[in-house]
Amino acid sequence: MIKISNLTFGYGKKKTLFQDLNLTMQTGHIYGLLGKNGAGKSTLLKNIAGLVFPQKGTCVVNGFDASKRLPAFLQDLFFIPEEVYMPALTATQFVKSTGHFYPSFNENQFDRMLAEFDVPNESLLSKLSFGQQKKVMIAFGLSTNTSLLIMDEPTNGLDIPSKSQFRKIIASALTESRCIVISTHQVRDLDNLIDSLIVVHNQQIVLNKSLDEISERLNFSTTPTSGADVLYAEESIRGINTITKNSIGSYSKVDMELLFNAIIADNQTVTEILN
Known part of the structure; x- marks a missing residue:
C-alpha cells in the first residue's frame, strides 16, 4: 500500500525534517501517527499525498510515485487537512461538483453520515461552524471509498459527542482493502479506534507496530x-x-x-x- 524508502525532506537546506526515513503501511489497518509539535507529522502526510516532494528517496502508494500525482493515484486517495476551507456551496452541490472525481464515491453513504453527524445538507458549507465543516469533510472523505484515507488532526473542532460519533463511523468504514492514517495530538480521541501506532521522533520513525x-x-x-x-x-x-x-x-x-x-x-x- 504505502512504501517510503530513504526519504529525505526539508523546507530549505537549513531545516531537514526527515533523513533517510523508511516506512511501510498496509491495507486493513487504522494507523495513529504521533509526534511532538514540529516533528513533521503533517509534512509526512503531505509527502504521502504528493502535496510536497522529497529531496531524496521515494514515496510509493499503490505502485504510484506520489510526487507524480497521476490521476489514477489521486482518484484512490483522499486527504483531510487540519484546516479546512469550504466553498459557498451546499453539501448536495459540493457532491455534484466533486464526487465524480472519485469512482467509488457513494452519495447515499455521504447522506447517512451527514445525518449521523447532524449536519444539514442544504446549508452553505462556508457558513457552517468549523466543527460542522470538519464533519462534512470527514463524511465526504469516507464516502469516496478510496483505498487510502489520510486525516490530519480530524477531531480538532469536534465536541465530545461528535468525537464519539467520529470513532464509531471510522471503525465501521475500515475494510481489508482500505488503509486509514490519522495524525493527532489528541491521543485519547483515538482510543479503541486505531490498531497500529507510528511515532515520529528525531527525524525518524522510531515506532511502527500494531x-x-x-x-x-x-x-x-x-x-x-x-x-x-x-x-x-x-x-x-x-x-x-x-x-x-x-x-x-x-x-x-x-x-x-x-x-x-x-x-x-x-x-x-x-x-x-x-x-
Whole structure:
C-alpha cells in the first residue's frame, strides 16, 4: 500500500525534517501517527499525498510515485487537512461538483453520515461552524471509498459527542482493502479506534507496530508505588501509571499517551524492547 524508502525532506537546506526515513503501511489497518509539535507529522502526510516532494528517496502508494500525482493515484486517495476551507456551496452541490472525481464515491453513504453527524445538507458549507465543516469533510472523505484515507488532526473542532460519533463511523468504514492514517495530538480521541501506532521522533520513525505487538512486549498498569522493574512511570490521580516488560505473556491495554511520553523522553529500554 504505502512504501517510503530513504526519504529525505526539508523546507530549505537549513531545516531537514526527515533523513533517510523508511516506512511501510498496509491495507486493513487504522494507523495513529504521533509526534511532538514540529516533528513533521503533517509534512509526512503531505509527502504521502504528493502535496510536497522529497529531496531524496521515494514515496510509493499503490505502485504510484506520489510526487507524480497521476490521476489514477489521486482518484484512490483522499486527504483531510487540519484546516479546512469550504466553498459557498451546499453539501448536495459540493457532491455534484466533486464526487465524480472519485469512482467509488457513494452519495447515499455521504447522506447517512451527514445525518449521523447532524449536519444539514442544504446549508452553505462556508457558513457552517468549523466543527460542522470538519464533519462534512470527514463524511465526504469516507464516502469516496478510496483505498487510502489520510486525516490530519480530524477531531480538532469536534465536541465530545461528535468525537464519539467520529470513532464509531471510522471503525465501521475500515475494510481489508482500505488503509486509514490519522495524525493527532489528541491521543485519547483515538482510543479503541486505531490498531497500529507510528511515532515520529528525531527525524525518524522510531515506532511502527500494531497495538497487539506492543501489548505482547510491554505491560501497562496503574499501581500504588513504582517497583524496581518499572521501565517508565508517571504519576496520576489514580496512582502511578507504569510500563514494564511483559515477561509472562499477560495482556494489558496499551496506554498510547504513556508510551508516547516514554519514547519522546528517549527511554532507550522501551524502544529497544519494541524494536
